Amino acid sequence: MDMLSDADFRARKVKSDNPTSRDIANAAGVSQATVSRALRNSPLVRQDTRDRIHKIARELNYFVNRNAAGLRTHQSDTIALLLFEETKRDHSRVNPFFLSMLGNITRSAANLGYDVLVSFQDMDNDWHVQYQVSNRADGIILLGYGDYVSYREKLRSLSASNTRFIIWGPIIQDHPGHSIGCDNESGGFQATAHLASLGRKRIAFLGNVTKGSPEFIKRYRGYSNALKKANLAKIPELRVDADNEEQLGYQGALRLLDSGEPFDGLFAVTDLIAIGAIRALQDKGVNVPRDVSVVGFDDIPVASYVSPSLTTVQQNSEDASELLVGNLVKLIRNEPVKSTLMPPKLIVRQSCGASSF
Amino acid sequence: MDMLSDADFRARKVKSDNPTSRDIANAAGVSQATVSRALRNSPLVRQDTRDRIHKIARELNYFVNRNAAGLRTHQSDTIALLLFEETKRDHSRVNPFFLSMLGNITRSAANLGYDVLVSFQDMDNDWHVQYQVSNRADGIILLGYGDYVSYREKLRSLSASNTRFIIWGPIIQDHPGHSIGCDNESGGFQATAHLASLGRKRIAFLGNVTKGSPEFIKRYRGYSNALKKANLAKIPELRVDADNEEQLGYQGALRLLDSGEPFDGLFAVTDLIAIGAIRALQDKGVNVPRDVSVVGFDDIPVASYVSPSLTTVQQNSEDASELLVGNLVKLIRNEPVKSTLMPPKLIVRQSCGASSF
DNA sequence: ATCTATTTATGAAATATTTCAAGATCTACT
DNA sequence: AGTAGATCTTGAAATATTTCATAAATAGAT
Numbered sequence: 001m002d003m004l005s006d007a008d009f010r011a012r013k014v015k016s017d018n019p020t021s022r023d024i025a026n027a028a029g030v031s032q033a034t035v036s037r038a039l040r041n042s043p044l045v046r047q048d049t050r051d052r053i054h055k056i057a058r059e060l061n062y063f064v065n066r067n068a069a070g071l072r073t074h075q076s077d078t079i080a081l082l083l084f085e086e087t088k089r090d091h092s093r094v095n096p097f098f099l100s101m102l103g104n105i106t107r108s109a110a111n112l113g114y115d116v117l118v119s120f121q122d123m124d125n126d127w128h129v130q131y132q133v134s135n136r137a138d139g140i141i142l143l144g145y146g147d148y149v150s151y152r153e154k155l156r157s158l159s160a161s162n163t164r165f166i167i168w169g170p171i172i173q174d175h176p177g178h179s180i181g182c183d184n185e186s187g188g189f190q191a192t193a194h195l196a197s198l199g200r201k202r203i204a205f206l207g208n209v210t211k212g213s214p215e216f217i218k219r220y221r222g223y224s225n226a227l228k229k230a231n232l233a234k235i236p237e238l239r240v241d242a243d244n245e246e247q248l249g250y251q252g253a254l255r256l257l258d259s260g261e262p263f264d265g266l267f268a269v270t271d272l273i274a275i276g277a278i279r280a281l282q283d284k285g286v287n288v289p290r291d292v293s294v295v296g297f298d299d300i301p302v303a304s305y306v307s308p309s310l311t312t313v314q315q316n317s318e319d320a321s322e323l324l325v326g327n328l329v330k331l332i333r334n335e336p337v338k339s340t341l342m343p344p345k346l347i348v349r350q351s352c353g354a355s356s357f
Numbered sequence: 358m359d360m361l362s363d364a365d366f367r368a369r370k371v372k373s374d375n376p377t378s379r380d381i382a383n384a385a386g387v388s389q390a391t392v393s394r395a396l397r398n399s400p401l402v403r404q405d406t407r408d409r410i411h412k413i414a415r416e417l418n419y420f421v422n423r424n425a426a427g428l429r430t431h432q433s434d435t436i437a438l439l440l441f442e443e444t445k446r447d448h449s450r451v452n453p454f455f456l457s458m459l460g461n462i463t464r465s466a467a468n469l470g471y472d473v474l475v476s477f478q479d480m481d482n483d484w485h486v487q488y489q490v491s492n493r494a495d496g497i498i499l500l501g502y503g504d505y506v507s508y509r510e511k512l513r514s515l516s517a518s519n520t521r522f523i524i525w526g527p528i529i530q531d532h533p534g535h536s537i538g539c540d541n542e543s544g545g546f547q548a549t550a551h552l553a554s555l556g557r558k559r560i561a562f563l564g565n566v567t568k569g570s571p572e573f574i575k576r577y578r579g580y581s582n583a584l585k586k587a588n589l590a591k592i593p594e595l596r597v598d599a600d601n602e603e604q605l606g607y608q609g610a611l612r613l614l615d616s617g618e619p620f621d622g623l624f625a626v627t628d629l630i631a632i633g634a635i636r637a638l639q640d641k642g643v644n645v646p647r648d649v650s651v652v653g654f655d656d657i658p659v660a661s662y663v664s665p666s667l668t669t670v671q672q673n674s675e676d677a678s679e680l681l682v683g684n685l686v687k688l689i690r691n692e693p694v695k696s697t698l699m700p701p702k703l704i705v706r707q708s709c710g711a712s713s714f
Numbered sequence: 715a716t717c718t719a720t721t722t723a724t725g726a727a728a729t730a731t732t733t734c735a736a737g738a739t740c741t742a743c744t
Numbered sequence: 745a746g747t748a749g750a751t752c753t754t755g756a757a758a759t760a761t762t763t764c765a766t767a768a769a770t771a772g773a774t
Contacts, residue, residue, distance in 0.1 A: 063491045068730030070424035134420045307664040425760030
């Protein structure tokens, strides 16, 4: 909110030269109410008048003013997509997985007749009211590896204010609102079980499970379960913290090597971490996948391009986007929805050594 | 526009339970006009009343209804970002360069107080009026490798209807509107000159210059100029068409090999094409960069991950985004702007063989 | 104390729709 | 021809702001 001078207040352009529905009405020799109905194809106006009005509107280059329409209907046919990013020193690159979600969400939304209003957000500001309440959007999608637990209060206030929103993320007991997420535990299990099935006995885990991100904790749980099922020991030294950045994956792998504990398998909690780790291993003369099999998580676009190409757990971003948008629209229409866990899928490439392709 | 039944017309929810500025006025014991001014920090209301009104508004969870405000002011503080994609059979993946532009544009816009409305578009539908005219956005950014030439009429109508828009793309003589783009000719020149400086004598060009995309034609012109300057022959067989897809780059390289004309350098008009081409060369036993040096264009995120990592011409997406948004906002404010060509930068990696890194 | 100028606040108009309540017009049936 | 019922159309109200024109209150100067 910047301070406006008195002069500024006069300077605003207010009169527009676009035609209004009243102009169309005059041109068509009909009331303005009829124009409104005709343009929305209401059965309350006869077919031929409807056609005539449409034609005139097109000729005069008329388009419905969405502000006026929205004011009356309390609808905007718009979805707000709020993207929460981990705080990063390097603020330039958006997490590629979310970027591709963004693309797919926009597409799914378009198919259902919604536009998408994109906004990067901090968890700390007033996002929880800005959008729907100010009638800019009919509903909100929250996207991010968020520590939603500590923001429960905010989510509750969203719920209380009757805001329609849906979260990408884990399903959390006693959590307000609905969410769509992938089954991170199953993903972690699949990744680790795959490593075990390749005969790997000492499987390391790279990723941050102590603070934040419930999805990472679930992936770790899947890892633990898979170890147990395969009768493998869980070696404490082989779990090393790393935040979701390539550089930090690199450093994490170095610490893993420094620990002195040998390992022949590595499950990284995200692809970025995995890619950094592989680079570290290669720099230290460790061959991937011969000496160490590596599996990541996310299937970001680069995963298939790095070398060796990365075996990873894929979250189907297209399906997820469709579910997110579809369910949000249901919420907007007051239809019942239920939170959903989507099954992730293991994509086998070279970094695990299962395939020679 | 779907047909609505009579019943549907009644079913809409119209009454909202959010507080209005009038509620705030009542609570504060002042007129509603004063509330409006106070919340926008107008000097026309005394500081302490202003503070009081702000406080009450916060307590009552009041937010300005943007539709009502926009209706009156003809402003939306929103920028529409229209993304034009090449027609593709595989409609799933968005061009990664544009995706990163999208991220950066959103950020730049946020810095200037604008939200971004994202929309995928065909060149053929009514995009040219939908957004600003319907008061959903104050201005429009057009993003895409578009054949804007053949859409000159549409752009002219945009200009005529006083729509504020700015194009990402080449500066074209006699073209309505303003644009920001990178200097494709210089980029093509740099790429080719670099190959020549490495001693490559027979440099091929992979990319579509016969139809569409003026940026590709400029890159080709840069290529031609660089050959001339280095006293190298331009061999017609070494120019092969390929649209901007990895698969088509792969096929293009195969055709290049089939031509029988030997070549030791390759300039691909985009990174995706280059990556596909490298894969084809490798599949056929041609070593990159030993036998053939390859340079791409765009510096998409994967460029540094493929192996060998791709030497390419970088368009600075961050600076470009900032210029696009900044100039659009100038247009919105009726300030003068001028089209700009941004200098691209050669990023040397492994695929050209200049560096052993 | 009065007048003038400035500061602060207000009522009402304007903005472009959607939709309610009601009025025409038309059709069909007695 | 008259009338009930259906079909089509309309005037006016409602939506939540911003801003114009104006009024009230305050301060300053004579």
